[in-house]
Amino acid sequence: MAHDHHHDHHGSAPAHGHGHAHGSGHDHSDMDWAEMAPLLEAQAELYTPLYRQALDWLAREAPDPGLVVDVGSGPGVVSCLFADTFPGARVVAADGAGPLLERAADRAARLGVADRFGTLTxxxxxxxxxxxxxxxxxxxSQSLHHLGDQRAALAALGGHLAPGGTLAILEGGLPARFLPRDIGFGRPGLQARIHAVEEDFFAEMRASLPGSVPETEDWPALLTAAGLKHTGPRSFLLDLPAPVSDAARAYAVSSLTRLRERVGEGLDAGDRDTLDRLLDPADAGSVHRRPDVFVLVAHTVYTAVRPA
Incomplete structure (x- = not known):
């Protein structure tokens, strides 16, 4: 699904269309999901190499599933990757945003998998x-951290697994990097400082959720507490080196733009000025124009099995 995605760690962009629990207790009424859908789809498509790595791994961990459920599917890019990875499975995309699920169903139809693809709103x-x-x-994918009681949510998810079924959660990893440490102007280390501010904003978001329960983010321990058998984590890398494609550059621009809107006031004036220059299309040093832009990010997936 797709909120202001605590995506590449904590909120650098809207979700890849995949990961938040719409209707889970916090207010999304101000989000225009139909308007955001193209951006969410573009991000998920850019991240497809990472998702394919993760799904190939899951195909070895959980071969030949009959029913795959994508919890927080957004516009269904990853849901359809599941349909491709598991040609014998029925796939259900579950999300709280109807406009995004309409996009998911349309995508499934275009890809010829509509006969075994469903949605759940x-x-x-x-x-x-x-x-x-x-x-x-x-x-x-990156939905649990938008639920106040993550431990209870894991137990609820586990309760909808068949005996021997696998739960895979994508949480954590490393935030996206787009630029060298020293970009030639401003104080070096801008992205590291942005990420530090994001951590504070993320903590505030978690604390403000209805029914929020502070929790050590030890996902193997939380999965075990939910009555599941933790079977192992694995991290997956998206490495798009410079010079990047137009799609990757657009993603970097949209991510940094959203960060400027969301956490810019948490930066000092010098860093805000640097970020504004990076986002000015007329500036030769901007992300729009500079040749050294890249995309580097890691996501971690934790798996657990419901005992038979």
């Missing part, structure tokens, strides 16, 4: 009670 994880039967594989 509603707040998560409660909406999963509408599933016709338990899932053999459940994927939750």
């Amino acid at each position: 509603g707040g998560l994880p409660d909406a999963l009670g509408e599933l016709e039967y338990p899932a053999d594989l459940m994927w939750a």
Whole structure:
């Protein structure tokens, strides 16, 4: 799904269209998901090499699932990758935003998998009670951190798994980097300072959620506490070196623009000025024009199995 994605760690861009629990207790009424959908799709498509690595790994961890549920699917880019990875599976894209699920269904139709693709609209994880039967594989990408009680949410997700079924959660990793430490103007280390501010904003977001429960982010321990058998984490890398494609450059621009809007006031005046220069298309040193822009990010996936 797709909120202001605590995406490449904590909020650098809208989600890849994949990961937040719409209707899960915080207000998304101000989000125009139909308007955001193209951006979410573009990000997910850019991240497809990373997702394919993760899904190939899951295909070895959980071969031949009958039902795959994408919890927080957004516009369905990754849901459709699941349909491609598991040609014998039925895939259900679950999200709280109807306009995004319409995009998911349209994508499934274009790719020729509509006959085994369904959508489920509603707040998560409660909406999963509408599933016709338990899932053999459940994927939750950067959605749990938008639920106040993450421990309870994991238990709820596990309760919708078939015996022997696998839950895969994508949480954490390393935030996206787009620029060298020293970009030739401003104080070196700008992105590191932006990420530090993001951490503070993320902590405030977590604390403000209804029913928020402070929790050590030890995902293996939380999965075990949910009654599941933790089977292992693995991290996956997206490495798009300079010179980047137009799509990768657009992603860097949109990510830094969103960061300027969301956390810019947490930076000092010098860093704000540097960031504004990076976002000025007329400046030769901007992200729009400079030749050294890259995209480097890591995501971590944790898996656990419901005991048979």
